[in-house]
Amino acid sequence: MMLLDDAQHFVRDPDWTWYILFYFFFAGLSGGSYAIACLLRLFGKSEDEPAARLATYVAFVALLPCPVLLTLDLGQPLRFWHMLVNTSPGAEGPIFKYWSPMSVGAWALVIFGGFVTASFFDAWTRDRDRRFPRLPRGFLGGLWSLLGLVFGLFIAGYTGVLLSVSNQPVWSDTWTLGGLFLASGLSGSAALLGWLVRFRKPAQATAGVFSMSERVFQLLELVLIVAFVVTLIPTGALSRTFGLPWTALWLVALVGLARGLTTRTTARVSAAGDGTVAVKAVHAAATASLIVLIGILALRAAIIFSAQ
Amino acid sequence: MAEITPGKAYGFFTDTSVCIGCKACEVACKSWNMLDGNPPVFGDGYDNTGSLDAQNWRHVQFLDNVADQAAGPGQGKAWLMMSDVCKHCTHASCLEVCPTGAIIRTEFDTVFIQPDVCNGCRDCISACPYGVIEMDKQKGVAQKCTLCYDRLQGGLEPACAKACPTQSIQFGPVIELRERAQKRLEVLHGQGVAEAQLYGHDEKVYGGLNAFFLLMDEPEKYNLPNEKNAVLPSRNNARGYLTLLATAVMAVLGGLIAIRRRREKTDDAAG
Amino acid sequence: MTNHWRDIRHADLMLINGANPAEAHPVGFQWMMRAKIERGGKMIHTDPRFTRTSAVSDKHLRIRTGTDVAYFGGLINYVLQNNLEHKEYVRFATNASFVIKESYNFTDGMFNGFDEAKKVYDTTAWAYEIGPDGFAVQDIDHPRSVLNLMRAHYSRYTPEMVERITGIQRADFLEVAKLVGEMGRPDKVMTIIYAVGLTHHTTGVQLIRSGALLQLLLGNMGRPGGGMNAERGHANIQGNTDHAISWDILPGYLRIPAPGQKNIDDYIARSAAKKLHANSLNFFGANYRKFLVSLLKSWYGDAATAANDFAFAHLPKPASDASWLSIFDAALRGKMEGLMLSGMTATSIGPDSNQVLQALSNLKWLCVMDAYSTTSSEFWREPSIDPSKVQTEVILLPATHWIEKDGSFTNSGRWAQWKEAVLPPEGEARHDHWILAEVFDRVRALYKEQGGKYPEPVLQLVMPYKDVRRPELDEIAKEINGKDLITGQRLTGFALLKDDGTTTAGDWIYTGHYPESGNLTKRRDGIQDPAKNDPTGMGYYPNWAWSWPANRRVLYNRASADSLGRPWDPKRVGIQWDAVTGRWTGDVPDYPATADPAKPDSPLPFIMTGEGTGRLFSNGVADGPFPEHYEPIESPIDNPLHPKVSATPVAFKYDERAGRPNRFGTSADYPYVATSYRLTEHEHYVTQHVDQLVALQPEAFVEVPAELAKEKGIATGDRVRVSSKRGKLEVRAVVTARLGPLTIDGKKVYQIGIPIHWGFVGINTSQHWLANALTPFVGDASSRTPEFKAFLVNIEKM
């Protein structure tokens, strides 16, 4: 299963463009941030809670455009609900096709939306010191976070699987896209969070974690890009994805990666330990995360557009 | 034409060895289905339609292999013409991925997109290995050959088959068509036309195509994936999710490490 | 067609020459495909281009345009040299044994009887030796027997000569010749299918005749699966022809009277065939008078009496011909005031369209009757014309399209089939026959009021319709059928016509299509029940519509059986003698139904000719009794057979005669041969109004041989300028190997293909190029059909 055979198809491109690109981008950030939040809650210290809430906010805000983008992308936006409900005469009722990532994704997005929204209000009320309503803590809270982690990871990555479960050249020629999108979604989230802690003092205790994890995720992403390339070699689709004009996008994506992997700015952010941050470092962190974010957008753009 | 009975599998046997590229099928399809067609553009003089799309549910391909010689055999193999259409695959990639259930198998065992169910997500377009479907921008739904579902329900054969003057497009119960195709193949082979081959008549391609072909060259020449390449989108589900899972596990582990270590190793820790 | 569409499936071999049925007759083409698929019939397509027909035929021969006489001549020679002719048939059913007068001569490309001053042949100079009995002398071994003269004539058409002229390589020619040679066997049959690829030449009639000669030699004329089959053009062009669309005939192929013919006797003496053999029935010649008198009775009713020679005087006796070319030549010479065009767009269709535009500009008025605006009704919009200089008053009368009319269509197989109107007329559109009837009625009123020169033909014309200004086609059909004036009953067949003025027939060949029992063209007993509707199993379907003459499906079918009435091929019976019932059975016999063939005086098989046989030698055409190869008027080479008489000496050169400057080019300036033709996707010019078809074929183009394109740096899609001595096109190029080079008389010759369908009217109005800007204003000596299919051009990349 390492290398796929060259599967020659004569598909027409589905005309998935900007809406989908930005959906993939925001879903990556939302899923990634929420996963990070859950991870912090599950395995972090109590001092990580502010960062977890920050991540929850990010997840929520990034999620907001998702249904809008998805709906606008439809040829019949008012029928967005047909993703969940079958209106075929004789087969009315909910529709779920586990073998169709778009169907799975539609349901996952609904559930994930529930998680994120609930967590968001939970974080919000806690931040405001309001009492109700709140999510449980303890074992149930753990379970909640565990499930949230799973859905977060899924939302960040399934979009890659969705592309693969097709007969498009490039997309269907590789098995790496799910992982790749997840890794890049996570690294983008970590980068973004690493930068945002600047504006939220209590969360700065976790800054080191963000910077560390960002590098881990990026390493993972790099490995998957290599795997992506390797899987495409036998199919001959390599030139298609990496040829002009896509080369430029890949360069951007790689610069993003390189920036994240080689700089230590985030380390410096946390180096002060006591919460005072060097101004220079903060600026550097901001550009670094911006570059990383642009990088993950470029990566998705290259993969979506070059195949079509 | 014998009676058309629900419950039986219907389809087309398209015999490209007798196609004369007259495009009556294209026009008949447009007329019956009230398709506007695309704005006129010059293609290569003979094929100005280009491809199957939302406005063209039949498309006649022209493949010119004519040798520059003062005499030569035609036999359907020097200038190949083939009327392309949705294959109504037994294992249909489009139907497999469609999240809304808009794509169904009808009582005639054909693959039909219900225009009132489809929401225009276009997943089917990326799935169909034959480039059959396109979204109609005006209507906002995916469109392709319906195998004249409405006509079949009314007991009429499809418009394109009806219009085809040379019986290159033959409509009927798939079982009968397969027999006919086999016979025609034998005749052609008997006449020394070794190039002739059937495509999609058996399970090797997507479990069998209800609209199958007699070709005069390799399938790839006609933009048809060969047996080896005839694979379904769902083949990528397991490996795609597995990679996703593996990555997720690694990412969680990575996250745990980050949470434990909390900071990067750094040379200028003094900062 | 001598045969009919469905019959083609009986053929073992199909020679398709000068026709592209897959594109121009796709529906009829199914019968050729059936012959191929169901009986393994071979299909040979001989065409300058590899077309969609070639694509499914067994062999394509690339031929230089205008040279099919050389090809057929080569086949005739091959058959005769190898003794492959169907000898029994040739003796029995052709004039092979007739002896030709000693004065007959053919040297250096000239037949005897040429009038240098008038540049025409005296065709009566090509005649039989007449014996003391008043009939033609017969002796097949005589050195001047038709067969021996023919042998000598075609001995020059060796495979080498065929190759030099046509470009068909010897080996390919011989391969086909071998197949053709087998078709002289009684158990084999070949059909020849042609259309305007043969007619659109200055040698058009001879091109067709050369094929007919081959068919007679091989014994294929009159047989199911055989014959000489013209695929006709417009849906009802056969009906048009039958009803005298040509200037030289009256309805039913009666000749138009000539000047000086004072009475019917004079006319019959000049027009009807004479009996040349004791056993010749000479049906047409013998009954000519009946047909003419019945026609005159139909037209002039009570005003046509025995006393006034049935108003023969009313018929026009034109001194000059009124062919298409002659009409526009007259306009060019300023000899024409006004013109009515109905269902025909002169600007697009005529040769040398720039000259035609000039002709239209010379008119005082032009009236176009059409369902659409056409390049004629808008001729002043042609981009090169300055409208302010055009004084012609143009009137467009909206006519209904045939889709909005009922009436019959007669197809290539001579079947008249009634159809219903599909759509109601739009707006104020009127039927053509209503427009014409009203114009006539008003003119008649003027004559009544004001008198005029010779008013009788107008005043006495019978308009036997309920509403003279709105005749129904049903009424006209009945009128054409004709009736017995004594009983008042419509006739059941032309055998009942009389020359005493007691019968009428608007077109004798249609007599019987609408008897009292009803309109037979509406019959539809077809494949719903083949066992019942096609009793012979030969596909005649006698109760499907009606075919002329006499509902006969295959012409000359007497020749499908031997002298004793036994079919040449028992598997493919045309008609056969049934001794038990004493009748001919099968198709409607082209023969007296009860004539016992065993009797020594039984009529010869071809009952319509004076000879009683098919004619290998004929004086019925203007340019030679045997078809001879002549080069097109514009040709890249001199005729290898007789370089001094390269093109036909009798083609009428209008410009030269009218003193206009020469408009013919030479290969020095215009090195490439061009031909023009149709594409499946369009019907001439009218489909420029149909968006679905415009989408299929949106833009004018020419087809350029790949090798030449390479030389000139032309790629598909590039714009090129194609020019002839007469005009130019600036259109896209389609580069293809389907049109390759030929070696002609040692010279490399390229052919360029020019589809005809575009103009400056229609959906895509930017497509203003008229293919006919390139074609020469010259026609065939007999039919005056223009030479659309062979001319010289130059091409350059723009």
Ligand SMILES: Nc1nc2c(c(=O)[nH]1)N[C@H]1C(S)=C(S)[C@@H](COP(=O)(O)OP(=O)(O)OC[C@H]3O[C@@H](n4cnc5c(=O)[nH]c(N)nc54)[C@H](O)[C@@H]3O)O[C@H]1N2
């Ligand atoms: N789609 C379509 N069908 C039509 C029409 C139409 O406009 N469009 N028009 C109808 C009419 S009115 C007519 S008359 C018929 C005409 O029907 P066709 O005669 O079949 O039509 P063309 O395409 O004009 O010419 C036929 C072929 O003759 C070839 N040719 C040219 N010169 C020669 C020659 O010297 N020798 C030989 N052997 N071949 C030659 C040309 O390359 C061309 O392929 O079609 C009728 N059907």
Ligand SMILES: Nc1nc2c(c(=O)[nH]1)N[C@H]1C(S)=C(S)[C@@H](COP(=O)(O)OP(=O)(O)OC[C@H]3O[C@@H](n4cnc5c(=O)[nH]c(N)nc54)[C@H](O)[C@@H]3O)O[C@H]1N2
């Ligand atoms: N270079 C070149 N020139 C050619 C040819 C070629 O091969 N090469 N082919 C020649 C041949 S064979 C032909 S037949 C001509 C074809 O030339 P045309 O016959 O002139 O062409 P069409 O466009 O078929 O029809 C003419 C008009 O008839 C109108 N019409 C249709 N039905 C009716 C009706 O019922 N009543 C009236 N009043 N009008 C009606 C249509 O709207 C259309 O405008 O072109 C000739 N010209």
Ligand code: SF4
């Ligand atoms: S050919 Fe394409 S559109 Fe048609 S059934 Fe198969 S997968 Fe679906």
Ligand code: SF4
């Ligand atoms: S576009 Fe319509 S038919 Fe295609 S997958 Fe989406 S909902 Fe199904």
Ligand code: SF4
């Ligand atoms: S079956 Fe009907 S819908 Fe499909 S191509 Fe033929 S005419 Fe069009």
Ligand code: SF4
């Ligand atoms: S109608 Fe028949 S012959 Fe014509 S292009 Fe279509 S399939 Fe070919």
Ligand code: SF4
């Ligand atoms: S256009 Fe009409 S007449 Fe011509 S081939 Fe088609 S069906 Fe026959």
Ligand SMILES: [Mo]
């Ligand atoms: Mo014609």
